[in-house]
Amino acid sequence: MASGTIQTSAPRGAGARISAALWRRPWVRAALLLTPPLAWFVFIYLASLGILLITAFWRINSFTTNIERVWNLGNFRTLLENATYRAIMLRTIGIAALVTVTDAVLALPFAYYMARVASRRAQTALFVGVLVPLWASYIARVYAWLLIFTHDGVLNWGLDKIGLGPVTLAYTNTAMWIVFSYLWLPFMILPVYAALERIPDSYLEASADLGARGGRTVAKVILPLALPGIVAGSIFTFSLTLGDFITPFLVGGTGSSFIGNVVYENVGVAGNIPFAAAFAIVPVVIMGLYLLGARRLGAFEAM
Amino acid sequence: MWTRLALRIWTALVLAFLFAPILIIMLYAFNTSTIQSWPLPGFTFKWFPETWNDPEVRDALLLSIKAGLIATAIALVLGSAASFAVHRFRFFGREVVSFVVVLPLALPGIITGMALNSFFNFNGINLSLWTIVVGHATFCIVIVYNNVIARLRRTSSSLIEASMDLGAHGWTTFRTVTFPLLSTALVAGALLAFALSFDEVIVTTFTSGAQNTLPLWIFGAIRLGQRLPEVNVVVFFVVLFTVIPVTIAARLTGGGGVTRASAAAGQVAQKDE
Amino acid sequence: MTRTGMGAGRWPALAALGAALILLTAACGGGTEGNGGGGGGGGAGQPPTANMAPPTSVGAGEGKLALIAWEGYVQPLWTKTFETKTGCDVSAKYAGSSDEMVTLMADGGGGQYDMVSASGDASLRLIYGGDVRPVNVDLIPDWKNFIPQLQSPPHNTIDGKHYGISLQWGPNTLMYNPQDFPTAPDSWSVIYDPKYKGKITVPDNPIQIADAALYLKATKPELGITDVYELTRPQLDAAVALLRQQQPLIRKYWGLASQEISMFKNGDAIIGASWPYQESILRSNGVPIASTIPKEGATGWADTWMMATNAPHPNCAYLWMQYISTAKAQALQATWYGETPANTKACPIMDQLDKGSCAVYHANAPASYFDSISFWKTPIADCGNGETNCMPYSEWQQAWTTEVTG
Numbered sequence: 018m019a020s021g022t023i024q025t026s027a028p029r030g031a032g033a034r035i036s037a038a039l040w041r042r043p044w045v046r047a048a049l050l051l052t053p054p055l056a057w058f059v060f061i062y063l064a065s066l067g068i069l070l071i072t073a074f075w076r077i078n079s080f081t082t083n084i085e086r087v088w089n090l091g092n093f094r095t096l097l098e099n100a101t102y103r104a105i106m107l108r109t110i111g112i113a114a115l116v117t118v119t120d121a122v123l124a125l126p127f128a129y130y131m132a133r134v135a136s137r138r139a140q141t142a143l144f145v146g147v148l149v150p151l152w153a154s155y156i157a158r159v160y161a162w163l164l165i166f167t168h169d170g171v172l173n174w175g176l177d178k179i180g181l182g183p184v185t186l187a188y189t190n191t192a193m194w195i196v197f198s199y200l201w202l203p204f205m206i207l208p209v210y211a212a213l214e215r216i217p218d219s220y221l222e223a224s225a226d227l228g229a230r231g232g233r234t235v236a237k238v239i240l241p242l243a244l245p246g247i248v249a250g251s252i253f254t255f256s257l258t259l260g261d262f263i264t265p266f267l268v269g270g271t272g273s274s275f276i277g278n279v280v281y282e283n284v285g286v287a288g289n290i291p292f293a294a295a296f297a298i299v300p301v302v303i304m305g306l307y308l309l310g311a312r313r314l315g316a317f318e319a320m
Numbered sequence: 321m322w323t324r325l326a327l328r329i330w331t332a333l334v335l336a337f338l339f340a341p342i343l344i345i346m347l348y349a350f351n352t353s354t355i356q357s358w359p360l361p362g363f364t365f366k367w368f369p370e371t372w373n374d375p376e377v378r379d380a381l382l383l384s385i386k387a388g389l390i391a392t393a394i395a396l397v398l399g400s401a402a403s404f405a406v407h408r409f410r411f412f413g414r415e416v417v418s419f420v421v422v423l424p425l426a427l428p429g430i431i432t433g434m435a436l437n438s439f440f441n442f443n444g445i446n447l448s449l450w451t452i453v454v455g456h457a458t459f460c461i462v463i464v465y466n467n468v469i470a471r472l473r474r475t476s477s478s479l480i481e482a483s484m485d486l487g488a489h490g491w492t493t494f495r496t497v498t499f500p501l502l503s504t505a506l507v508a509g510a511l512l513a514f515a516l517s518f519d520e521v522i523v524t525t526f527t528s529g530a531q532n533t534l535p536l537w538i539f540g541a542i543r544l545g546q547r548l549p550e551v552n553v554v555v556f557f558v559v560l561f562t563v564i565p566v567t568i569a570a571r572l573t574g575g576g577g578v579t580r581a582s583a584a585a586g587q588v589a590q591k592d593e
Numbered sequence: 594m595t596r597t598g599m600g601a602g603r604w605p606a607l608a609a610l611g612a613a614l615i616l617l618t619a620a621c622g623g624g625t626e627g628n629g630g631g632g633g634g635g636g637a638g639q640p641p642t643a644n645m646a647p648p649t650s651v652g653a654g655e656g657k658l659a660l661i662a663w664e665g666y667v668q669p670l671w672t673k674t675f676e677t678k679t680g681c682d683v684s685a686k687y688a689g690s691s692d693e694m695v696t697l698m699a700d701g702g703g704g705q706y707d708m709v710s711a712s713g714d715a716s717l718r719l720i721y722g723g724d725v726r727p728v729n730v731d732l733i734p735d736w737k738n739f740i741p742q743l744q745s746p747p748h749n750t751i752d753g754k755h756y757g758i759s760l761q762w763g764p765n766t767l768m769y770n771p772q773d774f775p776t777a778p779d780s781w782s783v784i785y786d787p788k789y790k791g792k793i794t795v796p797d798n799p800i801q802i803a804d805a806a807l808y809l810k811a812t813k814p815e816l817g818i819t820d821v822y823e824l825t826r827p828q829l830d831a832a833v834a835l836l837r838q839q840q841p842l843i844r845k846y847w848g849l850a851s852q853e854i855s856m857f858k859n860g861d862a863i864i865g866a867s868w869p870y871q872e873s874i875l876r877s878n879g880v881p882i883a884s885t886i887p888k889e890g891a892t893g894w895a896d897t898w899m900m901a902t903n904a905p906h907p908n909c910a911y912l913w914m915q916y917i918s919t920a921k922a923q924a925l926q927a928t929w930y931g932e933t934p935a936n937t938k939a940c941p942i943m944d945q946l947d948k949g950s951c952a953v954y955h956a957n958a959p960a961s962y963f964d965s966i967s968f969w970k971t972p973i974a975d976c977g978n979g980e981t982n983c984m985p986y987s988e989w990q991q992a993w994t995t996e997v998t999g
Contacts (some may be wrong), residue, residue: 277430540687
């Protein structure tokens with residue numbers, strides 16, 4: 018039972034009346050909160066995505082290079098029928114998947130240590146260790162890797178010192194895989210850490226009480242609970258790799274083009290926007306499907 | 321016990337993996353040659369004053385900071401508004417909203433960039449600082465949204481109700497109860513959003529006109545290959561300067577033991593919602 | 594994750610969103626959108642801006658100048674003097690390829706850019722796309738000191754109207770590491786030789802097809818190639834086939850000059866097609882390097898400063914053209930970058946700045962040297978001999994990205 022003094026002495030100014038009115042009409046509050054961000058998203062972001070989508074169904078006149086608004090599926094047909102473009106799509110998706118798996122493997126023990134084993138101070142230090150590399154320029158980090166991979170670079174110098182022969186890693190797909198895994202690793206570590214951190218101690222104790230040894234607990238308790246975090250991280254690693262063109266440009270060799278390179282060339286260089294849009298739809302479709310699957314696995318809560 | 325050791329070693333190796341290139345960058349800020357080769361041909365300090373005096377670098381740095389701050393500010397307002405709405409209310413199309421809001425980060429940057437570019441062209445908007453801000457704010461909103469909604473899901477709504485029961489109206493409750501609970505999530509979100517905006521190059525290529533942000537300047541500086549040491553100098557300082565705010569943010573949002581206990585409470589509370 | 598009754602509400606919401614988007618986009622106008630660049634324009638017809646009368650005098654500078662340039666063309670070494678003298682503050686947007694420049698210049702520079710340093714394979718596209726306007730060469734005193742071939746070359750002068758002024762030119766050379774090639778290779782065959790597999794690099798640029806055509810012109814005369822930029826379908830196919838054979842030998846197609854420099858310095862490449870710029874930088878970094886023009890000849894580039902149709906600072910643009918064509922500025926740029934100035938009076942100054950550079954960069958070479966180079970120009974359908982079955986640039990781009998680089 019509330020004391021009388023609290024209720025009656027509350028100020029009844031205009032602010033309180035508006036607040037009360039809003040409390041009684043939750044949909045007004047919802048609308049007020051939602052309209053600005055929604056307006057941004059619908060009128061700017063979604064509208065522009067829509068235009069892009071539609072442009073993919075147009076074509077350019079190869080003489081004047083003007084866009085003709087003639088509905089046709091020519092761009093998609095070229096995409097699917099041309100062997101090189103098919104190869105590019107498969108290569109992009111393949112490496113994106115490989116990078117995702119690599120990052121998940123690298124991140125899991127690290128995030129587990131960070132979330133559950135490290136002391137408070139070590140945790141802060143590890144946090145800093147994971148976030149600071151994100152501030153060092155993407156391009157500068159890629160160039161550092163080039164220095165490692167190049168023929169007379171750090172890697173071959175090191176191999177030479179221990180008596181092994183030189184490897185040719187520079188300008189290969191393997192190099193791209195390593196660089197991508199490096200670049201996106203923090204994006205995988207953070208959600209996995211968030212997911213692991215939320216596991217209550219009691220779960221692990223219960224599992225031990227029920228007789229499960231370390232490995233079993235990991236497989237049956239920790240991994241399933243970490244999965245939303247892994248899936249959330251994979252959204253980043255997958256989509257960031259899928260759309261990237263800078264690393265293939267800097268680190269890739271012959272036969273290393275990604276979807277992003279073709280899109281970039283067709284937008285910035287060839288001026289064939291409809292074809293670029295058509296090719297750009299491929300990652301959109303892939304990520305759309307991926308997101309729907311990720312939602313089912315609870316990744317959205319773990320981000 | 322062995323697992324602890326193994327975990328420690330793995331963590332150390334991953335940390336080494338993360339930082340080896342950073343160390344190389346910082347080392348090569350002292351490179352005498354403008355071409356990067358191993359081993360370091362010579363050691364010099366000359367790039368530091370040269371970078372400091374380079375007006376292009378200063379302009380680019382300033383533009384990056386400006387765009388980042390404005391985009392983060394917009395993101396803080398719009399992102400938290402959206403997360404409040406999605407978390408607290410059941411409304412028509414709620415699932416769609418939470419799906420759509422994730423898109424700017426989930427879809428590759430080149431698509432966001434292309435889409436915004438054609439949008440601006442379509443509507444005759446000139447590319448400028450504001451178009452850069454629009455591009456950045458779009459994905460910054462997502463980051464703030466994610467952080468805030470994750471925090472909202474973990475806080476018990478009974479605190480808000482208690483505040484209301486005690487007579488505080490909406491604004492006071494927000495000011496004294498909700499906001500403090502969220503503050504660290506906002507800080508973390510703001511920091512991550514600013515970080516992404518600061519190093520963003522793909523969307524910015526499509527949304528900038530004759531201006532250069534720092535990443536765009538770096539992208540241009542690598543063409544001839546005579547500016548690589550300057551790039552390394554810039555990164556050297558950026559890395560050093562950001563350790564402090566990142567450490568503060570990490571301290572504010574960390575605290576594993578506390579959250580592990582409250583996570584259990586939060587999950588119980590969530591079932592009541 | 595709570596499963597509320599809103600599951601049913603999801604699809605109508607999506608549909609509504611989709612409908613809104615379609616309405617939005619459908620509402621926005623019809624007709625074709627312009628897109629700068631008339632790549633396959635066929636050469637017939639007047640350029641859209643032909644009747645824009647250039648000014649007869651240069652007014653006061655507007656205080657700013659926005660340029661689109663090749664990296665290295667707007668260095669403080671020569672722009673500082675310009676800025677102090679005219680008060681026009683120079684800002685540059687760098688482009689890595691002619692294609693990029695054409696796209697940036699869309700819509701006459703979009704009201705953002707004043708000038709572009711276009712090579713011969715971009716200039717025609719810009720002219721016929723209406724993105725550049727005629728200039729009055731009488732306002733540029735040093736124009737009469739240009740070598741005659743670059744005063745009114747076909748790639749920037751149409752029907753006597755000048756769409757810019759020539760700047761500098763240079764060859765695409767065969768660059769090699771003298772430690773691996775003690776004697777200079779005398780033929781382009783060396784970059785098609787499997788002996789050097791994994792050590793070769795060539796530019797990532799569709800115009801590179803012309804280099805293959807140049808090689809075929811000498812080695813397969815039965816193909817009947819005369820002008821390497823005017824290739825019929827069978828000729829183009831033959832050039833592309835040669836490039837496909839070369840692909841497994843290539844370490845990497847360089848897109849930036851710095852990439853090639855890095856490859857040669859770090860041992861990833863020992864021979865390749867290059868610009869004099871890379872050689873100049875490698876040499877100044879103490880890397881053993883040399884270059885040559887093989888017996889089959891070479892392709893090359895000649896750049897023009899062109900003025901955007903919608904240039905916001907036209908007076909500063911003219912002041913720039915006046916300045917950059919002076920012998921001193923030409924010499925500074927030529928020796929720094931490693932190219933040949935259009936101004937004949939630059940030679941002695943070049944030797945002052947860098948002894949012997951005038952001869953190294955052929956600034957005083959006879960006309961026969963100039964004529965031996967096949968300068969970049971945009972491939973168009975018009976073969977120039979009454980036929981119109983030559984492949985336009987879009988075909989070159991298509992072939993390059995899908996069949997060569999992949």
